[in-house]
Structure formats: structure tokens, C-alpha cells
Amino acid sequence: xxxxxxxxxxxxSGLLFAIGLGGVIMRRNIIVIFMCLELMLAxxxxxxxxxxxxxxxxxxxxxxxxxxLVFFIIxxxxxxxxVGLAIIVSLxxxxxxxxxxxxxxxxx
Amino acid sequence: MNPWxxxxxxxxxxxxxxxxxxxxxxxxxxxxxxxVASTFIIAYLLLGKEHxxxxxxxxxxxxxxxxxxxxxxxxxxGMMIVVTAIGMLVHVFSLGYxxxxxxxxxxxxxxSLFMFxxxxxxxASNFVMMFIFWELVGxxxxxxxxxxxxxxxxxxxxxxxxxxxxxxxxxFMIGILxxxxxxxxxxxxxxxxxxxxxxxxxxxxxxVLLIFCGAIGKSAQLPxxxxxxxxxxxxxxxxxxxxxxxxxxAGVYMMARFYLSVGTxxxxxxxxxTIAWIGGLTSLFAALMATQQNDIKxxxxxxxxxxxxxxxxxxxxxxxxxxxxxxxxxxxxxxxLFLGSGAVIYACHHEQDIWKMGGLFxxxxxxxxxxxxxxxxxxxxxxxxxFFSKEGILHAAHESNQALFYIAxxxxxxTTFYMFRLIFVAFFGNAKNEHAEHAKxxxxxxxxxxxxxxxxxxxxxxxxxxxxxxxxxxxxxxxEMNAVTIASLLAFAIGFIAALTLYKGKTSDPIxxxxxxxxxxxxxxxxxxxxxxxxxxxxxxHFLDAFIxxxxxxxxxxxxxVGIGNIFRRYAQSGSISGYxxxxxxxxxxxxxxTVFASK
Numbered sequence: 001x002x003x004x005x006x007x008x009x010x011x012x013s014g015l016l017f018a019i020g021l022g023g024v025i026m027r028r029n030i031i032v033i034f035m036c037l038e039l040m041l042a043x044x045x046x047x048x049x050x051x052x053x054x055x056x057x058x059x060x061x062x063x064x065x066x067x068x069l070v071f072f073i074i075x076x077x078x079x080x081x082x083v084g085l086a087i088i089v090s091l092x093x094x095x096x097x098x099x100x101x102x103x104x105x106x107x108x
Numbered sequence: 109m110n111p112w113x114x115x116x117x118x119x120x121x122x123x124x125x126x127x128x129x130x131x132x133x134x135x136x137x138x139x140x141x142x143x144v145a146s147t148f149i150i151a152y153l154l155l156g157k158e159h160x161x162x163x164x165x166x167x168x169x170x171x172x173x174x175x176x177x178x179x180x181x182x183x184x185x186g187m188m189i190v191v192t193a194i195g196m197l198v199h200v201f202s203l204g205y206x207x208x209x210x211x212x213x214x215x216x217x218x219x220s221l222f223m224f225x226x227x228x229x230x231x232a233s234n235f236v237m238m239f240i241f242w243e244l245v246g247x248x249x250x251x252x253x254x255x256x257x258x259x260x261x262x263x264x265x266x267x268x269x270x271x272x273x274x275x276x277x278x279x280f281m282i283g284i285l286x287x288x289x290x291x292x293x294x295x296x297x298x299x300x301x302x303x304x305x306x307x308x309x310x311x312x313x314x315x316v317l318l319i320f321c322g323a324i325g326k327s328a329q330l331p332x333x334x335x336x337x338x339x340x341x342x343x344x345x346x347x348x349x350x351x352x353x354x355x356x357x358a359g360v361y362m363m364a365r366f367y368l369s370v371g372t373x374x375x376x377x378x379x380x381x382t383i384a385w386i387g388g389l390t391s392l393f394a395a396l397m398a399t400q401q402n403d404i405k406x407x408x409x410x411x412x413x414x415x416x417x418x419x420x421x422x423x424x425x426x427x428x429x430x431x432x433x434x435x436x437x438x439x440x441x442x443x444x445l446f447l448g449s450g451a452v453i454y455a456c457h458h459e460q461d462i463w464k465m466g467g468l469f470x471x472x473x474x475x476x477x478x479x480x481x482x483x484x485x486x487x488x489x490x491x492x493x494x495f496f497s498k499e500g501i502l503h504a505a506h507e508s509n510q511a512l513f514y515i516a517x518x519x520x521x522x523t524t525f526y527m528f529r530l531i532f533v534a535f536f537g538n539a540k541n542e543h544a545e546h547a548k549x550x551x552x553x554x555x556x557x558x559x560x561x562x563x564x565x566x567x568x569x570x571x572x573x574x575x576x577x578x579x580x581x582x583x584x585x586x587x588e589m590n591a592v593t594i595a596s597l598l599a600f601a602i603g604f605i606a607a608l609t610l611y612k613g614k615t616s617d618p619i620x621x622x623x624x625x626x627x628x629x630x631x632x633x634x635x636x637x638x639x640x641x642x643x644x645x646x647x648x649x650h651f652l653d654a655f656i657x658x659x660x661x662x663x664x665x666x667x668x669x670v671g672i673g674n675i676f677r678r679y680a681q682s683g684s685i686s687g688y689x690x691x692x693x694x695x696x697x698x699x700x701x702x703t704v705f706a707s708k
Contacts, residue, residue: 100685107683
């Protein structure tokens with residue numbers, strides 16, 4: 001089997017991102033929306049790692065800048081999940097529902 | 109003797125009184141009287157000699173040149189004598205009549221202002237200057253009629269006088285502008301009648317009639333006569349000066365000045381006939397209305413209207429000199445009659461209804477005799493000045509227009525009738541009121557002017573230099589029996605006998621004609637017309653405001669703004685979270701596209 005080139009990795013991460021975006025827009029369950037959000041972040045990380053893997057630069061050493069950025073992304077994602085779940089819990093306590101199409105008080 | 113003093117002295121008196129002497133009534137009265145007396149002396153000294161006053165340039169811009177100048181010919185100098193002499197006698201009379209008035213200083217200040225404005229009209233060298241002073245005279249009349257402005261009727265009368273005058277002045281101004289366009293100048297001395305020849309007669313006639321509109325307003329001709337009887341709300345000396353002798357004569361004077369400058373050859377017959385008919389009809393209607401009035405001043409006011417009609421008729425019959433001669437004699441005896449009525453009113457404690465007087469002949473000999481002399485002059489008894497001047501007008505009518513001649517004769521009969529009605533009811537018979545019972549003669553400061561005016565009622569035609577007319581005019585001062593004189597004497601006899609039989613010794617009016625007493629309902633007609641136009645205009649404006657501006661424009665703008673807003677609201681404020689997320693994604697895509705791919 002031939003080794004995948006950069007293009008394949010990018011296509012996959014693009015697909016993952018699109019699926020995540022579609023999920024955020026179209027799903028009604030707020031926990032599923034959250035999971036799709038994480039999917040988008042993962043796709044972005046995959047893109048960064050792919051670029052890092054295929055970019056061999058000066059003096060023959062691989063370029064580790066992308067992988068460094070992924071560390072930061074993972075950290076930020078963790079923090080964001082904590083805050084987001086807290087919001088979901090307080091939302092459930094306020095509205096007793098996790099279906100987003102019942103949250104229409106901003107309609108004007 | 110600088111002719112400009114004639115203008116400066118009265119305005120200086122008015123300004124000094126207004127600015128400094130408002131609290132000091134006696135000083136204002138004396139200052140005003142002295143100013144008039146000095147202008148009379150100056151006017152007398154200017155008679156007969158040739159004077160010219162260099163005009164002052166007022167406006168001189170590209171193509172527009174206006175000046176303030178004085179025109180001193182026999183017409184204006186004679187008129188100045190009339191204005192200043194009668195003004196002087198009225199001032200002296202006012203010293204007595206207005207003795208107990210509270211606003212004496214304001215009264216004399218306004219009188220000085222009036223003297224200034226009237227002098228300006230008489231001495232004006234061009235039409236624009238005359239128009240300015242014309243309006244000033246209207247203002248002075250407003251101030252003086254409304255002297256007792258706390259009374260609603262006086263304030264309304266003053267307003268009515270000014271507004272009616274303005275309507276006439278509208279036509280007057282258009283006429284002046286048209287004349288200016290035709291002649292190229294407004295200065296009287298520079299006007300050239302031949303400039304009318306290339307124009308069609310309809311244009312010339314229109315110019316004449318438009319200028320005559322000013323006279324219709326100022327000299328109270330039909331249909332703008334309605335202000336003069338109401339103007340009797342002012343103090344009686346004011347009525348004597350303004351509404352009998354001088355201001356209302358300004359219209360006749362203006363027409364005479366106009367005819368003198370332009371020449372009467374090229375004026376179309378139809379315009380002159382219209383003027384003559386307006387004058388004739390005014391005199392007829394006014395005489396009819398006077399036969400049923402009960403207020404002494406209103407009778408005299410309608411009599412003034414009637415005599416003004418005579419003067420305008422003479423002007424229309426293209427005999428401006430006859431009109432001016434009648435104006436001259438009429439000024440003296442009408443001022444006499446008004447001041448006499450003022451004396452009567454003063455003696456009867458401000459009672460003006462003739463049916464509440466009576467028997468005054470025995471108690472106020474001088475007033476009664478001078479009043480009767482004035483009446484004789486008004487009704488053209490042979491030998492009085494009125495006889496000669498009225499004969500001149502009847503003669504002119506007899507030669508040109510038989511219908512107007514008959515109207516004039518009928519008016520003469522009516523004049524005799526209502527004037528002797530007044531005399532029999534007010535001066536003879538028994539006193540019908542306790543005020544009339546206790547009436548006594550007025551103090552000398554009031555009867556001396558009456559006596560002087562009575563002398564003038566006989567002597568005025570013989571003072572040739574005083575007559576305001578074209579140079580070298582000699583009125584016909586003889587007595588001969590011809591158709592005109594016979595008609596005039598017959599009219600007098602009929603009127604006198606009718607008044608004698610109907611009114612001698614009566615205590616109430618035996619005749620009752622509501623149409624005449626209510627002044628042919630002219631005032632009601634005008635009020636109705638104005639109401640209709642006002643209501644129509646108000647309805648139109650209301651429609652424009654409520655439907656077009658409010659509903660269509662403002663409402664339309666509101667609704668379109670709301671509609672456009674709704675479009676956005678439907679998409680951007682749907683309330684659904686997935687919708688918001690979708691829009692956010694689209695926005696992010698657009699931003700990436702425009703930053704990375706599209707802009708290089």
C-alpha cells in the first residue's frame with residue numbers, strides 16, 4: 001500500500017471538520033453539539049500534525065512547530081470543555097431541557 | 109424758507125413726544141400744536157413763489173434709482189395749506205376736547221406722525237415716495253382710530269381700516285410697477301403721457317384702474333368703503349382731520365397728481381367711465397345709508413363717503429380740477445361739521461345718538477349756528493363755497509354723462525334730506541335726554557376753530573391762491589340760471605321740505621328702512637365671503653396635512669422602514685440556536701474567502 005501524502009491527510013481533516021460543522025448546525029441535542037465541536041478541534045489538530053509530518057526543513061530535521069501548537073490546542077480544548085459542561089448543567093437546571101429548539105427566548 | 113422743514117418739523121415733534129414727553133401731556137400737546145402752526149406759516153410763506161428742493165438720492169443701484177424729493181406746484185402748495193390749516197384748527201380743538209383724556213401725549217404724538225405722513229403724500233415727487241407715505245398715513249390712521257384701544261370696537265375698527273386699505277394698496281402697488289415699466293421712471297415731473305400711445309388701450313386702462321385701486325381703498329369708495337363708518341370709533345377731532353378733510357382726500361389728490369403728470373389725452377374712456385361710475389354709485393349708496401343712521405358721527409361719515417364719491421366722479425369725468433376744488437371746499441366745511449359734532453358730543457357728555465339730543469340751538473348758539481352754516485355749505489345753498497364746487501361737478505356731469513348727472517342730483521336731494529334731519533332732531537325740538545337739558549356752550553378753545561372754519565365755509569372759493577389745482581385755475585364763481593343750477597336748487601328744496609315735514613318736532617324716527625340702516629349688509633356679506641374662503645382654505649390645508657403628509661409620507665416612510673427591518677428580523681433574530689450557528693459558519697467562511705483567496 002503506498003504511503004498517504006499530505007493531500008490525503010488534509011482531505012481527511014477537512015472531512016472531519018465539515019462533519020463537525022454540520023453536526024453543530026443540525027443536531028438538536030446540546031451534548032451532541034458539544035461533541036461535534038470537539039470533533040472540529042480534533043480535525044484542526046490533525047491538520048497541524050500532518051503539516052508538521054510532511055514539512056522537513058532546514059538541516060534535515062523535521063519541523064515540530066505544528067506539534068507544539070497541538071499541545072496548546074489540547075489544553076485549551078480541555079478548559080473549554082470544563083466551562084461548556086458547566087454552562088450545559090446550569091442551562092438544564094434553568095430550562096429542564098437539553099433540546100436546543102426549545103430555547104427561543106432570543107426570538108425578536 | 110426751506111421746504112424740507114415742512115417734513116422735518118412734524119416728525120421731530122412726533123419723535124420728541126414719543127421718546128421724551130410721554131408723561132407730560134401738556135408739553136406734548138403744546139409741542140404738537142406749535143409744530144403744526146409753524147408748518148402752516150411755512151406753507152403760507154411758500155405760496156406763490158417758485159421753490160425747488162433738491163432731491164435726496166435714496167437708492168442708486170444698477171438700473172434702480174429712487175430718490176426722496178419734493179414737488180412744489182400749485183396743486184401741492186394748495187393742498188399743504190388745507191392740510192396744515194385744518195390740522196392746526198384740529199390741534200387747537202383737541203386741546204379742549206381731549207382735556208381729560210388719559211393718553212393725551214400719545215394722541216398728540218400720533219397726530220404729529222399723521223401730519224408728517226400726510227405732508228409726505230402731498231409733497232411727494234415720485235410715486236414710490238408717495239406709496240411709502242401712503243402706508244404711513246394708513247398706520248397713523250390705525251393708531252388714531254384705535255386711540256381708545258381698550259374698547260374692543262375701537263381696536264376692531266382700527267384693524268378693519270388698515271386691512272381694507274391694504275387690499276386697495278395691493279392693486280395700487282401693481283399699478284405703480286406697471287406704470288414704472290411703461291414710463292421708465294416714477295418721478296412725476298418726468299412722466300411722459302405719450303409713452304402710452306404704442307400700447308393697446310386695455311393695458312393703459314388697466315394701469316389707470318390699478319392705480320385707482322389705491323384711491324378706492326384710501327378714499328373709501330365702493331366696495332372698500334366699509335372702514336370709514338367704523339373709523340368713527342376714534343376721537344372726534346381725529347375724524348375731522350383724517351376722515352373728513354385730509355387722509356380720505358389723499359386718493360383724490362393722488363388721482364389728480366397722476367392725471368396732471370401723465371396728461372389725460374391718451375387715457376381710455378372706459379377706465380375713466382368706470383372711475384366715474386364707482387364714484388357716482390358710492391355717493392348714491394352712502395347717501396341712502398345716511399338717511400337712516402342715528403349716530404351723529406356716522407351720519408357725517410356717510411356724508412363724507414358721499415362727497416368723496418362726488419370728487420371721484422369728477423375725476424372720472426376727466427375734470428380733476430373740479431374734483432380738487434370740491435375737495436378743497438369740502439375739507440373746510442366737513443371739518444367744521446365734524447368739530448361741531450365734537451362740540452355737541454362734548455356738551456352732551458359723550459352722547460352720540462341724535463334721538464337723545466334736542467333743543468341744542470337754544471343752549472349752544474355758536475356751535476349751532478356754525479353747524480348750520482356747515483350744513484348749508486354741504487347742501488350747496490347758493491352763496492356758500494359748497495355751492496360753487498358742487499356746481500362745478502354737476503356741470504361736468506351734465507356735459508359728459510346724463511345718467512351720472514341725475515344720480516348726482518338725487519344725491520344732492522338726499523344730502524339735504526339727511527343733513528336737515530340731523531339738524532331738526534339734534535338742534536331743534538325738545539331735549540330728549542337730561543344731558544341735552546343741561547348742555548351749555550363749549551369753551552372758547554373749541555368754538556374759535558368752529559368760527560374760523562365757518563368763515564372759510566363762505567370765503568374759501570375766493571382765496572384763489574389756496575386752491576389746490578393746476579396753475580391758473582379759476583373756478584366759476586358766478587350765479588346764473590341754467591339747467592344745472594335749477595336742478596341743484598330743486599334738489600335742495602325737495603330735500604329740505606321732506607326733512608321739515610318728516611322730522612320737525614319728532615321724538616322718534618318715523619321712517620324705518622332696515623336695508624339702509626344696516627348699510628346694505630355689506631359687512632355681513634364680506635364676513636360671509638371671508639368665512640367661506642377661510643373655511644375652504646382650512647379644509648384644504650387639513651387634507652394636505654392629515655392625508656398627504658401624515659398618512660402617506662410619514663406613514664409610508666414608517667411602514668417601509670418597518671418592512672425592511674422585518675426582513676432582517678426573520679433571518680437574523682429567529683431565536684433558533686442552529687440558525688445562529690449556521691449564520692456564524694457562513695460568516696466565517698466569507699471572511700476566510702475574502703482574506704485568503706479574493707484579495708491579493
